[in-house]
Amino acid sequence: MIEFISSLVPEDIAAHAPALLVVMPMLFAPIAALLPNGRLAWLLSIVATAASLIMAITLVAQVRSVEGGAVISYAMGGWAPDAGIEFRIDALNSMVLLLVTVIGFLAAIFSWPSVKAEIRDAKRAMFYAAYLVCFTGLTGVASTGDAFNLFVFLEISSIATYVLVALGATRDRRALPAAGNYLLMGTIGASFFVVGVGFLYAATGTLNMAELAVRLQDVQDNKAVLAGYAFIVVGLGIKAAMFPLHQWLPNAYAYSPSFVTMFLAATATKVAIYALVRFLFTVFGLEFAFEGSTLIWILMPMGIAAMIACSFQAVFQTDVRRTLAYSSVAQVGYMLLGVSIGTAAGVSAGMFHLVNHALIKGCLFMALAGVVLTYQGTSLNDFKGLGRSAPWTMTAFAIGAVSLIGVPLTAGFQSKYALVSALFENGWWWAVAVVMFSSLLAVVYMGRILEAVFFRAPSNPNKRRQEAPLIILIPLWVLALANIWVGVQGGFVAGLADDAAAALFIGGAP
Amino acid sequence: MLEFVLERGNYWAIIGLMMIGLYIAFAATNLIKRLVGLGLFQTSIILFYISLARIDGGTAPILYGKDYGKSKGHGDDHGAATDHAGDAVDHSANGYEAATGYAAEGLENIYSNPLPHVLMLTAIVVGVATLAVGLAIIVRIREAYGTVEADEIRSMDLEVAISEAASEAEESKAGAV
Numbered sequence: 115m116i117e118f119i120s121s122l123v124p125e126d127i128a129a130h131a132p133a134l135l136v137v138m139p140m141l142f143a144p145i146a147a148l149l150p151n152g153r154l155a156w157l158l159s160i161v162a163t164a165a166s167l168i169m170a171i172t173l174v175a176q177v178r179s180v181e182g183g184a185v186i187s188y189a190m191g192g193w194a195p196d197a198g199i200e201f202r203i204d205a206l207n208s209m210v211l212l213l214v215t216v217i218g219f220l221a222a223i224f225s226w227p228s229v230k231a232e233i234r235d236a237k238r239a240m241f242y243a244a245y246l247v248c249f250t251g252l253t254g255v256a257s258t259g260d261a262f263n264l265f266v267f268l269e270i271s272s273i274a275t276y277v278l279v280a281l282g283a284t285r286d287r288r289a290l291p292a293a294g295n296y297l298l299m300g301t302i303g304a305s306f307f308v309v310g311v312g313f314l315y316a317a318t319g320t321l322n323m324a325e326l327a328v329r330l331q332d333v334q335d336n337k338a339v340l341a342g343y344a345f346i347v348v349g350l351g352i353k354a355a356m357f358p359l360h361q362w363l364p365n366a367y368a369y370s371p372s373f374v375t376m377f378l379a380a381t382a383t384k385v386a387i388y389a390l391v392r393f394l395f396t397v398f399g400l401e402f403a404f405e406g407s408t409l410i411w412i413l414m415p416m417g418i419a420a421m422i423a424c425s426f427q428a429v430f431q432t433d434v435r436r437t438l439a440y441s442s443v444a445q446v447g448y449m450l451l452g453v454s455i456g457t458a459a460g461v462s463a464g465m466f467h468l469v470n471h472a473l474i475k476g477c478l479f480m481a482l483a484g485v486v487l488t489y490q491g492t493s494l495n496d497f498k499g500l501g502r503s504a505p506w507t508m509t510a511f512a513i514g515a516v517s518l519i520g521v522p523l524t525a526g527f528q529s530k531y532a533l534v535s536a537l538f539e540n541g542w543w544w545a546v547a548v549v550m551f552s553s554l555l556a557v558v559y560m561g562r563i564l565e566a567v568f569f570r571a572p573s574n575p576n577k578r579r580q581e582a583p584l585i586i587l588i589p590l591w592v593l594a595l596a597n598i599w600v601g602v603q604g605g606f607v608a609g610l611a612d613d614a615a616a617a618l619f620i621g622g623a624p
Numbered sequence: 625m626l627e628f629v630l631e632r633g634n635y636w637a638i639i640g641l642m643m644i645g646l647y648i649a650f651a652a653t654n655l656i657k658r659l660v661g662l663g664l665f666q667t668s669i670i671l672f673y674i675s676l677a678r679i680d681g682g683t684a685p686i687l688y689g690k691d692y693g694k695s696k697g698h699g700d701d702h703g704a705a706t707d708h709a710g711d712a713v714d715h716s717a718n719g720y721e722a723a724t725g726y727a728a729e730g731l732e733n734i735y736s737n738p739l740p741h742v743l744m745l746t747a748i749v750v751g752v753a754t755l756a757v758g759l760a761i762i763v764r765i766r767e768a769y770g771t772v773e774a775d776e777i778r779s780m781d782l783e784v785a786i787s788e789a790a791s792e793a794e795e796s797k798a799g800a801v
Contacts, residue, residue: 262743269750273757280761287768288784291777294761298649301662301754308747309642309669315740316676432792495792 119168120175128172132188132201135169135211136254136267138162143246152238156226159242163222166253167215170208174610177208183613187259195259196322202259205613206465210256210388212610213469217380217476218249220589225373227583228483232285232371241281245377248274252385261311261321261397264389265304268353272300275382279370292365299362303352306345313342314397326397334402346393347408354386356413356450357420360443367439372483375435379442380476384468387449391461395618400456413454418548420447425555429562435492437559438478441518444552445471451545452533459536462608462615467529469607470517470600474526477514477593481507484582484590497563499572507582508567510594515560517597520553525600528608634675641668655765655772659758666751673740673747682736 120128127134142162146155177184183205190199203211222245233241251271258264276297282289315321317338318329333339352359363383367375398405421444428440449471452464482492484507489496501508517524530549537545581587600607629636645668648661762772769777 262746266746266750269754273750273753276757276761280764283764283768288781290761290765290768291774291781294655294758294765297754297758297761298658298662301758302646302649302665304750305666305669309672312669312673312676312740321739432789493788493792 116171116175116178120172123168123172128176130188131169131172131176132186132203132257133190135166135173135215136201136250136257138165138169139246139253140250143243143250146246147240147243149239152229152233152235152242153226155239155242156222156229159222159225159246160219162246163215163219163249166249167219170211170215170253173203174208174212177203177205178613183617185617196320196325199263200259200322200324201257202324203257205610205617206388206392206615207256209465209469209610209614210385211253213472214249214252214256214381214385217377217472218252220476220480220592221373221377221380224376224480224483224586224589227586228373228487229371231487232373233281234284237281241278244274244277244281245374247271248278248377252381255385255389259323261314261323261326262308263321265308265311268307268386268389269304271382271385272304272353275374275378276300278374278378279366282370282374285371286369288365289369292362292369296362296366299352299359303349303359305349306352307349310342310345310347310349313338313345317342323392323397327399330398330402343398343402343408347390347412350386350390350393353383354390355383355443355446357416357423357443357447360420360424360446363443364436364439367442368433368435372479372486376476376479376483379438379479380472383442383446384472387446387453387468391453391464391618394453395461406456409454409456413450414545417447417450417454418545420444421451421548421552422555425552425559428559429555431559432495433493434497434563435482437563438475438482441556441559442471442475444556445475445518447552448530448533448549451549452536455536455540455542457536457540458612458615458619459532459539461618462611463529463532463536465614466532466604466608466611469611470525470529470597473593473596473600474514474517477510477590477597478518480586480590480593481511481514481582484586487586488580488582494563494566498566498570500566501568503572504581506587507590510587510590511567512564513594513597515564517601519556519560523598523601525597525604525607528601528604532608532611634671638668638672638675641671653774655762655774656759658774659755659762662758663751663755666747666754670744670747670751673744677737677740679734679736682734685733685735685738687733687735 123131139162142158146158146162149155149158173186176186186201186203187195188201188203189195190201193199195202225245229238229241248271251267251269251274254267255264255271258267276293279296280290280293282292311321314326314330317333317336318326320326320329330339348359352362355363367379370378394405394409400406424440424444424447428437428444431437431440445467448467449464452460452462452467454460455463485497485500485504486492488504489500513524517526520526520530530553534546534549537543537549582590642665645661645663645665649658649665650661652658652661765777766772769780771777
């Protein structure tokens with residue numbers, strides 16, 4: 115299917131796919147802002163994200179056309195890399211790009227009923243403009259090969275995100291302090307990152323990531339490089355909601371418009387984790403003296419702390435959205451744990467879980483958006499008896515939930531299995547126990563919700579049978595079936611993740 | 625020791641400003657003050673990059689040939705001017721070499737590294753956008769809560785959360801009965 119779609123793209127366009135992928139939504143954004151009504155902007159955003167999706171598919175096909183993964187280098191504006199900005203696509207980038215564009219496309223399709231209900235009429239066109247800018251930023255982070263350019267794209271996406279989160283204020287005024295808090299933390303994170311890049315530039319004189327990787331070999335013990343490393347890890351850690359730095363996340367997810375929550379949960383933190391992995395393994399590399407100890411003493415303990423502490427917090431939430439938000443932080447812990455093993459199998463498991471978690475949380479939050487639309491409530495009470503009044507929505511929700519827990523035949527099982535075998539390979543059997551324990555906690559917090567949905571009488575008997583509209587149900591079921599498809603036949607995604615890890619370890623340079 | 629400290633005076637100043645900004649951003653309860661702290665923090669990063677780029681006696685990165693002063697002094701001919709024009713084309717082709725410190729042949733001028741300056745232009749734009757969005761959010765907070773003090777907002781939110789939880793508990797009790 116990938117080959118078929120990419121064969122339809124003309125060669126002239128395919129050659130510029132890395133640029134078009136990012137530029138198209140960026141150009142569509144101001145047009146969307148100028149449109150007179152929200153419905154047109156919605157259609158435009160579907161077109162823009164679909165175009166990006168096709169470009170991402172083309173890139174995946176191009177990367178996979180060579181055994182072991184090709185590296186596509188695209189010189190922005192014709193300026194040769196190192197002097198100019200380079201877009202560099204390898205197996206890892208192309209996987210993340212495919213993920214972001216697929217989710218972005220599905221999110222754009224499903225958004226309309228939800229946006230219509232939650233955003234005021236006058237703001238809708240601007241809302242879609244902000245969404246497209248956010249989408250641009252995320253794809254830009256995932257495709258650029260220039261460290262400073264990465265910062266710029268990170269901020270483009272973040273600033274648009276603050277706006278999107280704050281727009282939840284029409285439903286609940288608490289969205290505003292949540293957005294303010296997110297802005298503060300996010301800006302500090304990005305600033306830390308840029309300080310780190312400054313140190314690296316001072317030590318090496320280049321901003322190109324591939325070139326940085328080469329030149330850093332000679333200045334490994336330089337104090338400026340060590341300081342830069344620390345700044346970059348902390349800065350990206352804030353963006354990725356690494357455990358003690360995740361305080362912005364639960365409120366931002368809980369109070370933003372449902373569509374925004376769904377999109378952010380499935381993409382924003384994932385892209386930040388991608389950037390972190392890119393810096394850890396490509397730019398610094400495992401030979402870097404600090405790195406081994408960072409993985410073992412920072413990422414691994416923080417990952418495990420997130421898996422346990424945030425799963426517990428998820429258990430005690432009465433609001434379903436907050437439960438899922440805390441669960442997101444816990445799942446970030448799984449990914450960091452996989453990455454912290456520091457072997458190809460471990461990173462591959464982390465990346466596999468990254469993709470699967472995006473599918474899972476996309477599915478769960480999309481179903482949640484459907485419930486918000488039809489019943490205007492997200493507390494556990496509101497969920498009682500929904501299994502009878504909205505069976506299609508809730509069945510998809512249940513598929514996402516069992517996938518999150520890691521029941522066999524679902525995506526979550528596949529990636530947890532990969533993670534556990536990577537842990538065993540490395541001899542970290544106690545970490546396996548922690549993974550199991552955290553999965554049990556997931557059984558508890560998702561089980562509570564499922565029990566309320568399927569086995570409780572509705573707390574409000576007046577609720578009539580009311581399904582989410584078809585335009586939500588279709589993307590929702592696409593994601594739910596994707597969870598099962600990956601679970602039954604995980605070869606495609608697992609292959610992408612393996613290639614991604616291999617590109618990090620064998621290729622050296624991105 | 626003293627020399628070590630004094631030689632790096634610019635960096636000490638930057639670290640000081642950066643930490644003051646970070647502290648304000650965390651510790652202030654007034655949201656506007658928090659943004660001021662954030663602005664200070666970001667500005668100190670700009671200073672950091674600029675001071676990385678500085679070279680003793682460096683000026684703007686405009687290169688000129690050896691006869692630059694002469695031709696200007698004599699105010700003479702057309703030919704020299706076209707020569708310079710030709711040179712300029714060459715430099716732009718070698719712009720990268722020049723930027724990384726390899727002096728292109730026949731050119732004079734010690735200049736500061738222009739790249740960090742350019743990067744900081746971008747960072748300034750990012751900072752302005754962040755501040756603008758932040759202030760806009762604070763305006764909305766003021767409209768919705770009637771205050772810009774973070775602790776007051778928190779206690780208001782807490783009250784709402786407590787009353788929500790209470791009504792929730794009542795509802796579920798009613799449901800059980």
